[in-house]
Amino acid sequence: MSSLHHIKDEHAEKSLFRSRAKIAFFLILIALVILAARFTYLQVWKYGSFRAQADKNRIRIQTVAPSRGMIYDRNGILLAENKPAYRLEITTERLVRPRVAGKRISLSQALDSTLDELELLVTITPSQRNRFLRVSRQSKPFQAVPLRLSLNERELSRIAVNRHRLPGVEITPYLNRYYPGGKAMTHLIGYVGRIDESELAGLDRENYQANTHIGKTGVERYREALLHGESGFEKVETNAQGRVLRVLEREDPRAGQDLMLAVDVRLQLAAWEAMSEYSGSIVAIDPNNGDVLAMVSKPGFDANLFVNGITQSDYSRILNAPDRPLYNRALKGGYEPGSTFKPFVALAGLESGTINVETRVFSSGEFYLPNVSRPYRDWRPGGHGWVTARSALQKSVNTYFYELGVKLGIDNMHDYIQQFGFGQPTGIDLYGEGVGILPSRGWKRARFNQPWYPGETVIAAIGQGYNVVTPLQLASATATLAMNGKRYIPRLVRGLKKYGHKDVDWLSPTEGVPVPVVNPLNWAEVRGGMEDVVNSSTGTARKIGKGATYRIAGKSGTAQVFGLAKGQKYDASTIDRRLRNNALFVAWAPVEAPKIVVAIIIEHAMGGGSSTAAPIALILLDKWLIEAGHLEDETISSQIQDQQVMR
Amino acid sequence: MIASGWIGRPRLDYPLLIVLIMVSIAGLFVLYSASDGNERLVINQAIRLLVGFAGLVIIALLPPRLFRHWSFWLYALGIVLLLATAMFGEGRGSDRWLDLSVVRFQPSELMKLVVPMTVAAWLHNKLLPPDWKEVFIAVVIIVVPMLLIVRQPDLGTALLVGMSGAFVLFLAGLRWRVILSLIGLVAAAAPIMWMFMHEYQRNRVRTFINPEADPLGQGWNIIQSKIAVGSGGLSGKGWMQGTQSQLEFLPEHTTDFIMGVIAEEFGLLGVLLLLLAYLFIIGRSLYLASQARDTFSRLLCGSLAMIFFVYVMVNGGMITGILPVVGVPLPLISYGGTSIVTLLAGFGLIMSAWGHRRFIR
Structure with a gap:
């Protein structure tokens, strides 16, 4: 060994090493104790907090959407349902990426080729493709991204046949809101559509987390809370990528409630049909409870187009149609009531004592205000001679009402007629109701900051001038008249059915503030005048009275859309269609115990109220009273009438 | 026997x-x-x-003296391999791996054994505790492979290699004042190290100091x-x-x-x-x-x-x-x-x- 070796002191070096090794071991021991202490701190002291964090990592609460309540008509006919449909989805992680020239194609190439293949099998618009690619980029590879909704039978079978060539492509069933009622029902039922940003702000996020759709219009919107139900929850375990591995807990959603409408689809469709090509609106009400039996706004549109997002071309077609199919005329439409307003004016005069049932007025065909040269005309040249309130209603004599209006004054007229609900919402269970206009001095001052002119009172008394009513208001007010002042808030929904329950929860009707009866004979006189309209030989709507097996009371109206110059003659066949008069008719039947009230407004009709609108009323009354058999119904209405008369 | x-x-x-x-x-x-x-x-x-x-x-x-005799050769081989890795190496993000067609391995891993072996062999026949010249040589033996490994870049392994050499010196009875001054030197060198660090290494240190920031x-x-x-x-x-x-x-x-x-x-x-x-x-x-x-x-x-x-x-x-x-x-x-x-x-x-x-x- 080396020469140095004998100098080395083995023993000393060994003990030096041993002392260093001991120091090292001591330091190591301290370090490991510190490490153990750190573990103890994390695993014992902070255990609760970290345990919670670990659970928060892996456990996620998922919302499960409830199934939406159905909507039925009064006979149990389905108007809004959840129809099974199929959508096309692609899960990118399941796409097969073949080798091309020894190299695997990229994911986006694989996606593109799959999309190209699919385009040969089903219709995929460029916007659907782009939307899919956008959503796909933002999704995890294991998430199925929808490409196309509501595949039809042919598309389904084409995909089924080619399934083996299309890995990653799936057909998934889902529930699609479907409205079998067609165009006639749309304004009433409304529709659901995708939740948009503005709606999201006002929503209970938790309850809507799993929902993509929400009621947009009509009953679907007004009854959203009932129809929606309550979301369920799933406690799921996910991995770090968010993939759901298993369901730990589940609370089932509670389905929305089914709605039983007061509407009778058969009556609604009969009204729709009866209007033929005309635009306009028909409202039918059961005056005994406010049930809306029909509520038509024509033209309509197919609500199903809107459910999953309407295409731009469909939308602009509907939006730009000249007859404004999107506009709910029954609810929002503003029409001049014309002569259908006269019964209310007559009653205002009688009940206020301005006139009595015997007060007579001579109709010469023209009426003049003092010191005004402009004549106010009767519809019949030469006039109707001497008339009372009753016969003035029967023959629709303007002069009688001109005089009455002047005597009464606009504000008295306004204050009395207001009680029938004109100029204010009826309170029907729909959003966006129009209020119409019931003019007064105060209204004109507030609206135009102008004084009231006497001539305006004259035309207001025959339902023209500033008067604007909605079809719903007209029907509701007429029902009040038929019911001797008793009022009910119009309603579309009359029963609710909880999911899984057999019994329907029938809602009791809501009474409005009744119109006080001063003298029942006044009411009887006005109603008598309306009875004569249909039943007397000189009534304006005597034609429909002849065909009826029950007694009808009604009032026709023809409202000018376009003012005629002096001496100009109105001829519906030559004038531009859009300038033709509106034809109106209100009616109830049977006279002694009203079971149905209708208000009909036909826009730009070839004939007037009695020739165009009245026959439609007869169709509806027959449909309801005879065909549907409601004439035989036991109602309490006659008793109510008697009680009111006696009071 | x-x-x-x-x-x-x-x-x-x-x-x-x-x-x-x-x-x-x-x-x-x-x-x-x-x-x-x-x-x-x-x-x-x-x-x-x-x-x-x-x-x-x-x-x-095998008897320990075999490794003692081999250690300098192994050391030389390790340095050559590290240089080779620097030139031909491949690996994920850093050049740590040497592909010898049969096995892929990291020469730096080998140095974890070879460096302390070489330092121990160097001090084997010296009088302990070593004098400053011997310590200097030992430090050179330690630092050369360290620098090559840092360049890969693999700071963790470099530090481990450095430490395994340093432990030999410690066990050889390196005087406490020398140990303390070396520690002081390393502490003083830390800011300079920071300057030479890769961004990902700096991020690791930053993240360690405040993980919740990111x-x-x-x-x-x-x-x-x-x-x-x-x-x-x-x-x-x-x-x-x-x-x-x-x-x-x-x-x-x-x-x-x-x-x-x-x-x-x-x-x-x-x-x-x-x-x-x-x-x-x-x-x-x-x-x-x-x-x-x-x-x-x-x-x-x-x-x-x-x-x-x-x-x-x-x-x-x-x-x-x-x-x-x-x-x-x-x-x-x-x-x-x-x-x-x-x-x-x-x-x-x-x-x-x-x-x-x-x-x-």
Whole structure:
């Protein structure tokens, strides 16, 4: 060994090493104790907090959407349902990426080729493709991204046949809101559509987390809370990528409630049909409870187009149609009531004592205000001679009402007629109701900051001038008249059915503030005048009275859309269609115990109220009273009438 | 006895060997769980362990002086390989791997053994404690490979290599004032180091200081690892039941962060048992080292025992968030080839010194 070796002191070096090794071991021991202490701190002291964090990592609460309540008509006919449909989805992680020239194609190439293949099998618009690619980029590879909704039978079978060539492509069933009622029902039922940003702000996020759709219009919107139900929850375990591995807990959603409408689809469709090509609106009400039996706004549109997002071309077609199919005329439409307003004016005069049932007025065909040269005309040249309130209603004599209006004054007229609900919402269970206009001095001052002119009172008394009513208001007010002042808030929904329950929860009707009866004979006189309209030989709507097996009371109206110059003659066949008069008719039947009230407004009709609108009323009354058999119904209405008369 | 002394009957230290085997087998079970029941992975690891233990036995048969004589050549080979790696190496993100067509391996891993071996060989026939010239040479032996490894860039391995050399000096009785001044020097050099660090290395340090600042990026690993450890509690969630690891919240859970799996599934009790096993391995190795007859064996074996501790400490400190994230595997348990083989080779050297203590020279 080396020469140095004998100098080395083995023993000393060994003990030096041993002392260093001991120091090292001591330091190591301290370090490991510190490490153990750190573990103890994390695993014992902070255990609760970290345990919670670990659970928060892996456990996620998922919302499960409830199934939406159905909507039925009064006979149990389905108007809004959840129809099974199929959508096309692609899960990118399941796409097969073949080798091309020894190299695997990229994911986006694989996606593109799959999309190209699919385009040969089903219709995929460029916007659907782009939307899919956008959503796909933002999704995890294991998430199925929808490409196309509501595949039809042919598309389904084409995909089924080619399934083996299309890995990653799936057909998934889902529930699609479907409205079998067609165009006639749309304004009433409304529709659901995708939740948009503005709606999201006002929503209970938790309850809507799993929902993509929400009621947009009509009953679907007004009854959203009932129809929606309550979301369920799933406690799921996910991995770090968010993939759901298993369901730990589940609370089932509670389905929305089914709605039983007061509407009778058969009556609604009969009204729709009866209007033929005309635009306009028909409202039918059961005056005994406010049930809306029909509520038509024509033209309509197919609500199903809107459910999953309407295409731009469909939308602009509907939006730009000249007859404004999107506009709910029954609810929002503003029409001049014309002569259908006269019964209310007559009653205002009688009940206020301005006139009595015997007060007579001579109709010469023209009426003049003092010191005004402009004549106010009767519809019949030469006039109707001497008339009372009753016969003035029967023959629709303007002069009688001109005089009455002047005597009464606009504000008295306004204050009395207001009680029938004109100029204010009826309170029907729909959003966006129009209020119409019931003019007064105060209204004109507030609206135009102008004084009231006497001539305006004259035309207001025959339902023209500033008067604007909605079809719903007209029907509701007429029902009040038929019911001797008793009022009910119009309603579309009359029963609710909880999911899984057999019994329907029938809602009791809501009474409005009744119109006080001063003298029942006044009411009887006005109603008598309306009875004569249909039943007397000189009534304006005597034609429909002849065909009826029950007694009808009604009032026709023809409202000018376009003012005629002096001496100009109105001829519906030559004038531009859009300038033709509106034809109106209100009616109830049977006279002694009203079971149905209708208000009909036909826009730009070839004939007037009695020739165009009245026959439609007869169709509806027959449909309801005879065909549907409601004439035989036991109602309490006659008793109510008697009680009111006696009071 | 074989007269030549070249090859003796294997004289293995059975207490140490048994604990090493026990930890390795336990590690296979942990790995099975951590890899979500991936049998191929576990078999791969088992094969590596078998190779490692075979290497251990073979090395234990060879006399320590053989390694002492070879050490300078091995050192020279290591430097050449490091240079080769710098020129032809390949690997994920850094040039650590050398592909020898048959096996791919990291020369830097080899240096973990060769550097302390060379320093120990250098000091073997010197008077201890060494004088400053000898210390200077030793420092050069240590720093040259370190710099090459830092350039790869692999700061963690460079530090481990540096430390394994430094431990030899410490065990050789380097005077305390020299030790303290060297530590002071390193502390002073830290800001300069920072300047030469890669951005990802700086980020690791930044993240270590404040992991919550970037909870989804760099901080994710530390936060998830602490959650895994803490949620294990006293007795753990049970084998294969750790949510953090099974659901892949815990990063690198088969390699550097596997101790998080142990802590989560076996709880504090499992961790303490493991730490006790490691403490036994370290203590026993230091004892075996102190029983060695020659300086080379003592210094080398002592250094290897200490560096084993560093592995445990750095890995455990990392997963509990008291040390920065450095790519240091958990000895005997983390999935990965080279480190297991070098570690077991190290224990082979220790056993060689032990087995040959009676008939050196």
